[in-house]
Amino acid sequence: MITFILRRLLMLVPVLVGLTVIMFAIARLLPGDPVGLAAGPNATAAERAALAAEFGLDRPVWEQYGTYVAGLVQGDFGTSLLTRRPVAADLAAYLPATLELVLAAMLLAVGLGIPLGLLTALWRNRWPDYLSQVLAIGAISMPRFFLGLLLQLCFAMWLNWLPLAGRLPIIVFPPDPITGFITIDAALTGQWDVLRTALLHLLMPALALSLSPLATIMRMMRSSTIEVMGQDYVMTARALGLPRHLILTRTIARNAVSATLTVIGLYFGWLLGGTVLVETVFDWPGLGLYATKAILSQDMMPVIGVALVIGLLFVFANLLIDLAYGLINPKVRYS
Amino acid sequence: MTVPLLDIRNLHLAMRSFEGEAHVLNGVELCVNRGEIWGLVGESGCGKSLTGLSISRLLPEPPARYISAEITLEGRDLRALSPREMQALRGKRIGMIFQDPTTNLNPTARIGTQLVDVALAAARHDPTILPPARSRRAGARALALDMMRQVGIPDPEARMMSYPHEFSGGMRQRVLIAMALIGRPDLLIADEPTTALDVSVQAQILTLLKAMVAEHDLGVILITHNLGVVAQTCSHVAVMYAGNVVERGPVRQVIERPAHPYTRALMAAIPTRDTPRGGLQGLEGTVPDLIQPPPGCRFAPRCTRATEACRAAVPPLTPQGPGHEVACLHPVTEDAPHV
């Protein structure tokens, strides 16, 4: 098991290097005016010249790349024109909110998607199954930002059941940042009412973000369950008199889930991408909102920084899922 | 006369398919007692697996449809049981082994877990199978270890934590046998248990089966198409053709004095050292279409001894010798040319 983990970690290195190359390429080599973009629309000629020298645009490309990576390793992601702070500091500040939202959405998508997929497979070809198929395609087709808007309209503005936007109401103080997750921090410090309101704030954005992957996970789980149900070992389990609940969990579900797990990794990436849209709708102070505001002000460095961080998150998430897959499906450990 | 362990009479089964409904079992009759190993032989498609599955009621209905069936287990009518009552018998009174050990074990559960699950399920109905221990789970675990030893798996303590893919084919089949027997069933149905294994491993498994029968006083139905296996291992044999049991009886009787023309043809087809080159004896014709089967004896179209009476109605099983019955109106009485 340990060798499996180590091997997977080792395969990360070229990926991380490649990520930086791509980001460098986008930032520096694309047609467009990197100096102009970094300096902003209101820079003077002198400021531009200074920046050009600082960027080292007259140096060979690979040297530019070297300085870029050196800067990254030291934590220098450039400076944001909008916030006037180092991008790295901004990224650190906004990351926990995005993580909290994405993890909540992932929990919803997996926690509801897998059981629903199992159920629809068991009730296959009867009307609940057919209905859920149509609903699933509908869920996948619904734009996340429109869904967010509808949720806000319905539950926040008309029914007044849920808060409209943000992580916490303005009047509530966030708990001491232990993990950066307001929900976990509130629970750890015993502030139950803060936890409650934080969860209420988290609900709609997480729902808007998770609906599409939930539907896809449900469909995947359904088809792999159907495939597993036709396998010989299920027949043997029945023939040997295993109780129905055990056949369902240990025999069918366990084998069907391992097939679905591989897709979950892909959807994590989709969720990370989608935070941009959902955070904008719900004023959720995360990386996505940060990047959106930066784009609108033509502030380039934050966008690159966000892309890099999200890329890193995605790679690590896939690593974790790979490891989890190795845990559940023992055959994979030896590949 | 003791009540037979398993008594099948009048088993008629139809299966729906694209082309129509096939009358796959045409009045199967079988009677198994404790301590007997019945070989159920026949070519592919003759219905032997379906017969085995019907005993445990593992066929989904549709597409299966039982036209008639009288199956009793020590006098208890299996067809009258509710699904829950049937489930209580599976694994506990009736054990089953299927053909391919590779696909019949749950790939994501450890061997020990799979054995313990079956043991616990059986113990719920009969706690006496568990040896005394501090908890049911501990008792089930001890039983699993014991079974693994009995079927000849070396180092069972360590192997319990293994996954199926870490075992060889022969070992996996031993595990399946252990799983089938752990609930102390009275009847074991083994569907081609050695077909997917090497010849040397085959011999080991068959010896194991015979030892299990002696140890636990089981009745066994061994479904196979291999007459060699039958001759080596079984005490009795039932020959099936196109959904009928055409001959049955003690194995030496049937093999030395085959009475049904089909059985004789089967025996004649087995090559021996003396068979000359090019001298393989086949059988003319093909298996009948089960969707539109012939009305009488289903072997009649291929039989050299058939008469009008044969084509009129299915011949019943009539005694031919001690314990030896044949479903034929014109059985052969000479000894087989070779054995």
Next chain:
Amino acid sequence: MTDAVSVPPRPDRLARALFRFRQSRLSVIGAVMVAVVLLLAVFGPMIAPYPQDIAGAVSTAERFQPPSLAHPLGTNELGQDVLSLTLGGTRVSVLAGFGVVLIGAAIGTLVGAVAGYVGGWTDEALMRLTDLTLTIPGLILAMAIAAALGPGFQNMVLAISLSWWPGYARLVRGEVLAAREEVYVTAARALGAGPGRILFRHVLPNCVSPIIVKMSLDMGFAILTVAGLGFIGIGVRPPTPEWGTLLSTSRAYMPDYWWTAMGPGLAMFIAVFGFNLLGDGLRDSLDPKGRR
């Protein structure tokens, strides 16, 4: 039983695929929806009741009218008819979606074909590039590229396409790898055909079917991505109507003028829903060992 093995000719396979397609009610509904959307994309601005609004006319007197007979979806903050704007936006969104899918498929097919056919280091290098492109979630990558390229419709389409091609590269590479072993390729080589000719005349035409299926499945998501970028503010400039941009501006006027969001939002949903149904149906009918 027939003696000779006969491979059904192409038109027969198509006929059977069409038959299977017609069997599924949902697929047919999807096809109808897509047909409507395409018609509206082409003729939308002409049948819109207030085409001048699409061009950018403003009539402040008519601001924020709720849905009525004159304006079935109401009017927005500039007094423009929401229905007309939505219809106009159809052309923009569908065109952008097509552009993304076509360019993405073109780039991906080229990369995949070369990688699959040439093999060796080229294959390794191209596949590493493909995998790397996939490590950054599509929307983020498109955002970064769009931000670097600058605003504008073409830049947005290009940016999204650059994040879209890896899927096609993988697909085509797989098909080419399989096709490379086929007898007809060896035969063509024996007759002296060069790799380019073999690729284009023989190998690629057989890959067309899965590519088409993927393109139709991708259309819906391409439209969503285009709208997503528009929602953030990247892409078209006003007054060109685009669903995402329209939705973005309508946010400020919630909840009182809720109808300004319904037009573009529902249009997005219906278009993507139709394309998804169609794509699912195509996949199930052209590849029978499918999902169900």
